[in-house]
Amino acid sequence: MQFGLLAIIFLFSYHFVPHSETSYFWRLPPLLKEFPGWINTLLDNLMFQWLAVDVWDPVWKEYEQRPVFRIITRAIGSAILFVIIFVRELFLGGAQTIGAFFSDSFLSANKWLYWPALPWTAIVAGAAILGYQLQGARLALLSGIGVGYLCIFGQWEPSLETLSFVLVCAPICFVFGLGFGIWGYMNRSVEAALQPLLNTMQTMPHFSYLIPVMVLFGVGDHAGAVATIIFATPPMIRLTILGLKKVSPDIVDAGAMSGCTKSQLLFKVLIPTARTDILIGVNQVIMQCLAMTTVAAFIGAKGLGFNLKVALNSLEIGKASEIGLCVVLIAVILDKYSLAWANKQKDYFSDLSFFEKYKPYIGFILLTLVAFLLSYLGALYFQDGINYLYYVPFDKGFTISPFIDAGVDWFWEAFFPYLNAFNVWLITSVLVPMRDAYLGMPVFSTFILVMGAGYIVGGVRSAVIIGGLILFIALSEYWDRALITAYMATFAVLISAVLGIVVGSISAQNRFASKTILSVCDFFQTFPSFIYLIPVILLFGITDTSVMIAAIVYAVIPATRYTVEGLNSVPTSLHEAGTMSGVSRLQRWMNIELPLAVPHIMLGINQTVVFALVMVIFGALIGTIDLGQLIMASLSKKGGAGIGLTLGIFVAFMCLAVDNLIQTWAKERKKALGID
Amino acid sequence: MASNEHLSTDPQPVIQCDSVFKIFGDRAKEKLAEVQGGIVDAKAFQEAGCIVGVNNASFNVTRGEKLIIMGLSGSGKSTLLRCISRLTDATAGRILIEGQDLLAMNDKQLIELRRETMGMVFQSFALLPHKTVLENIAFPLQVKGVSTQDSVKKAMDMVELVGLQGRENYFPRELSGGQQQRVGIARSLAVEPDIWFLDEPFSALDPLIRKEMQDEFLRLQSVLNKTILFVTHDFDEALRLADRIAIMKDGIIEQLDTPANIVLNPATEYVQKFTEDVPREKVLRIESVMDPVDSSETFSNLKVSKDAIIETVAEAVLSEQHPVPVSNENNEVVGVLHQSKVIHVLFGRGTDKPHQ
Numbered sequence A: 001m002q003f004g005l006l007a008i009i010f011l012f013s014y015h016f017v018p019h020s021e022t023s024y025f026w027r028l029p030p031l032l033k034e035f036p037g038w039i040n041t042l043l044d045n046l047m048f049q050w051l052a053v054d055v056w057d058p059v060w061k062e063y064e065q066r067p068v069f070r071i072i073t074r075a076i077g078s079a080i081l082f083v084i085i086f087v088r089e090l091f092l093g094g095a096q097t098i099g100a101f102f103s104d105s106f107l108s109a110n111k112w113l114y115w116p117a118l119p120w121t122a123i124v125a126g127a128a129i130l131g132y133q134l135q136g137a138r139l140a141l142l143s144g145i146g147v148g149y150l151c152i153f154g155q156w157e158p159s160l161e162t163l164s165f166v167l168v169c170a171p172i173c174f175v176f177g178l179g180f181g182i183w184g185y186m187n188r189s190v191e192a193a194l195q196p197l198l199n200t201m202q203t204m205p206h207f208s209y210l211i212p213v214m215v216l217f218g219v220g221d222h223a224g225a226v227a228t229i230i231f232a233t234p235p236m237i238r239l240t241i242l243g244l245k246k247v248s249p250d251i252v253d254a255g256a257m258s259g260c261t262k263s264q265l266l267f268k269v270l271i272p273t274a275r276t277d278i279l280i281g282v283n284q285v286i287m288q289c290l291a292m293t294t295v296a297a298f299i300g301a302k303g304l305g306f307n308l309k310v311a312l313n314s315l316e317i318g319k320a321s322e323i324g325l326c327v328v329l330i331a332v333i334l335d336k337y338s339l340a341w342a343n344k345q346k347d348y349f350s351d352l353s354f355f356e357k358y359k360p361y362i363g364f365i366l367l368t369l370v371a372f373l374l375s376y377l378g379a380l381y382f383q384d385g386i387n388y389l390y391y392v393p394f395d396k397g398f399t400i401s402p403f404i405d406a407g408v409d410w411f412w413e414a415f416f417p418y419l420n421a422f423n424v425w426l427i428t429s430v431l432v433p434m435r436d437a438y439l440g441m442p443v444f445s446t447f448i449l450v451m452g453a454g455y456i457v458g459g460v461r462s463a464v465i466i467g468g469l470i471l472f473i474a475l476s477e478y479w480d481r482a483l484i485t486a487y488m489a490t491f492a493v494l495i496s497a498v499l500g501i502v503v504g505s506i507s508a509q510n511r512f513a514s515k516t517i518l519s520v521c522d523f524f525q526t527f528p529s530f531i532y533l534i535p536v537i538l539l540f541g542i543t544d545t546s547v548m549i550a551a552i553v554y555a556v557i558p559a560t561r562y563t564v565e566g567l568n569s570v571p572t573s574l575h576e577a578g579t580m581s582g583v584s585r586l587q588r589w590m591n592i593e594l595p596l597a598v599p600h601i602m603l604g605i606n607q608t609v610v611f612a613l614v615m616v617i618f619g620a621l622i623g624t625i626d627l628g629q630l631i632m633a634s635l636s637k638k639g640g641a642g643i644g645l646t647l648g649i650f651v652a653f654m655c656l657a658v659d660n661l662i663q664t665w666a667k668e669r670k671k672a673l674g675i676d
Numbered sequence B: 001m002a003s004n005e006h007l008s009t010d011p012q013p014v015i016q017c018d019s020v021f022k023i024f025g026d027r028a029k030e031k032l033a034e035v036q037g038g039i040v041d042a043k044a045f046q047e048a049g050c051i052v053g054v055n056n057a058s059f060n061v062t063r064g065e066k067l068i069i070m071g072l073s074g075s076g077k078s079t080l081l082r083c084i085s086r087l088t089d090a091t092a093g094r095i096l097i098e099g100q101d102l103l104a105m106n107d108k109q110l111i112e113l114r115r116e117t118m119g120m121v122f123q124s125f126a127l128l129p130h131k132t133v134l135e136n137i138a139f140p141l142q143v144k145g146v147s148t149q150d151s152v153k154k155a156m157d158m159v160e161l162v163g164l165q166g167r168e169n170y171f172p173r174e175l176s177g178g179q180q181q182r183v184g185i186a187r188s189l190a191v192e193p194d195i196w197f198l199d200e201p202f203s204a205l206d207p208l209i210r211k212e213m214q215d216e217f218l219r220l221q222s223v224l225n226k227t228i229l230f231v232t233h234d235f236d237e238a239l240r241l242a243d244r245i246a247i248m249k250d251g252i253i254e255q256l257d258t259p260a261n262i263v264l265n266p267a268t269e270y271v272q273k274f275t276e277d278v279p280r281e282k283v284l285r286i287e288s289v290m291d292p293v294d295s296s297e298t299f300s301n302l303k304v305s306k307d308a309i310i311e312t313v314a315e316a317v318l319s320e321q322h323p324v325p326v327s328n329e330n331n332e333v334v335g336v337l338h339q340s341k342v343i344h345v346l347f348g349r350g351t352d353k354p355h356q
């Protein structure tokens, strides 16, 4: 009713506000045009002016003026870089990190300091043994095959570059996340302060951090790592707080009565009890780290992400698929390892012999010896050229990309007319009109719409918050671009929501189907977001359609998951009551289940919005013309830091506005329905 | 009335509470300082945004005594227990544990006290979900710094004590409610505490299991002889287990006495109403219905103790032909029980009030 009235007012204003460039009802003046500039000046001051101190420069042998802030960021950068390289060399052989401590001449004088890389066969064996030790034969098989794939397909080196990156970033995120999470749990005002910060950090597109990070930390793996840490820590904090809050007060009391000190209570009672949520946090951290690898490649992070970016840019679908599979495999294996490790049980009774106790280590050493032997034989066999039994170099490995490419070509030839027809139809009769409608919307109407919705849902408070967030964007130069982003996201969200709710509702009818669909969601969620771009480019080439479809596929996951969860949490007594009063299944779904599940489903839609926006912005990677493209462009511009950050904040604000609307609505609705 | 004389041989009470108050709310302390002594007016406090949890509680618990705290939901039972275990700080008053001032203890002393002398069982079991039965039971020992080997050994003893052999490697989620509470009991006893707190330990269990657990509790207590504070809202349970019962209402202890006295001489109208429907055979001891020995009578061969609860011996007594002799703890005959008296107690209720 209220919404109907709002729609009428909105349409009315839409029609009657004149489309004139000078009217403030049509577009607001770009008062905040200078905002990116301010950020740049701020960064500039921090890095080059503020608190300069004299520092001894060992190369030029003289004192030099350097600002404190820059010294700090550079020190952090080199520390991270050191660890990353160290981890890499541990696996790949070499001794540069030691050289960093001493000197190159020391290294060349002591050749023994170099150690050889492990043969790939030994690495596969190691992964399998670790899997077996952590969980059993299934994980051993999975990790053996997975790592085997990396090695045989010649991806071991870039994989390891990525892995070392994740192995460094993930623990840092974990420690920060847990630390802030605990702090937020203990202190209400800290939590209140963290909440909006986390929201912004999580909804800012990945790209927009890059330039500021680059300005502060330089270019390279360490800068990529910093950007990754910024992006991957918030979910950990959030889930830690959530998990700790869920611990029942009785368990805390039980811990206290068992005689725990404060720290024992924290580490032995609270955190382990909250571990389900904390583990989801760890899982999220790993996923985010991997999702960032492609993005981090823009500021110099090496590894799979870099190769994937190159392959995508040159449209080598076969190669991109192979690399994408590597990322997925690493994600899945790390995920399973961390879960298995956390669930590992201790055995207090068995009295193990020396051999049994150290069986995995002994096995690994023996297998490594066998592997070296094999590679020695390989050296005899592959006389000149590459010893495939020792190491499969990048690009020289086994590959199926020609087949994939051929398959793609065939597919294109066979289906091009249909795909193209669909593509053209979608673009000309849906997307373009929709975009024009968005662009033709006077700013006045936009505000009526969003603030009106805010007012209906959450009163004056919501209206003001949402209005403020949108106003910030409206006062910039980028309003039109923001509208384009909004239109793409809206389209993706609408389709995903419908698909998700339908699929979710159907699966929720049956326990087995629900379980299956939830694990399918789990599985797809382990894919880093950009992976979704590969198959759609394959089908639709580089068009808005591709981005849309990738966004829909990606964003349908939360919609489905929350629908299933929401419907399943409707109490069975209500089902029975419904059945008893003789309603049909469809009626029951329409009148009983859905209304009760809607608040939870809306939270899923909230996620869908974020996911869709992420993907739409990612779409810039393959060329679209919204905010994402500007962010990409800012990467190579002078003063790009300010522009990148500003645009990122815009996207974040759009997410936050939607978030505010939906969260408030869901809360009110839940209260009204008496479920919580 | 003199039933717990043998318990009070130790002059020092294990737990001693003097005018303990617990009032929730930001301004509780100031508000309490305004009134001097005695029971405070809960209504007035509520208007000031304060909730009265415990209202002027004073009592002692002697060594080896089982004090049961009873009352309806929200009457402040848990809050009183939490004050005495200092899970929450009392707003005012004095609590002495073995003569030591509980409220004056610092964190270290408090942890020490809990590690050595206190154990608690919770209504919701409150087991650590990530630990097995064995690890849960060993937990209080491990936080104390006992070596893994010793704590596991001790925990195994406890597993046996509560009859969970063979399940030591199960996780709590794999156990039934009764089994989980056995783990809770074993955990609370692992450090061999002197004082044992139980907050509605059996309320979450179904009646059959509850009965079984009560028996288990009595068996354990007969072996361990701890000082016990036991919270329940089930009067039957209280009667089965209590040495003394404290009845609470709105944070106030209305009456604290032996079960028989509470039923026979209710101190307030509330207690009277509370105990109205209590079957008297469940509280009365043989002593209160026996007659003086009359040597002209023929006695049956059965003999009952003067401290026995009527309900427990009624069936045996009623199936005898002749009056049953009553003995004291030295096995001397001190009275005789006529079947008619038992029948009167069992079936005569309602026609006349219990004799005062």
Ligand SMILES: Nc1ncnc2c1ncn2[C@@H]1O[C@H](COP(=O)(O)OP(=O)(O)OP(=O)(O)O)[C@@H](O)[C@H]1O
Pocket (backbone or CB within 6 Å): B024, B025, B051, B052, B053, B071, B072, B073, B074, B075, B076, B077, B078, B079, B080, B233
């Ligand atoms: N942390 C708290 N903050 C405010 N009020 C509280 C708090 N804990 C308890 N209360 C109040 O104190 C009163 C006594 O609560 P308590 O939990 O002791 O009752 P109880 O007798 O244990 O009840 P139950 O049988 O339901 O466990 C109640 O009115 C309750 O609302």
Ligand SMILES: [Mg+2]
Pocket (backbone or CB within 6 Å): B077, B078, B079, B199, B200
């Ligand atoms: Mg209680």
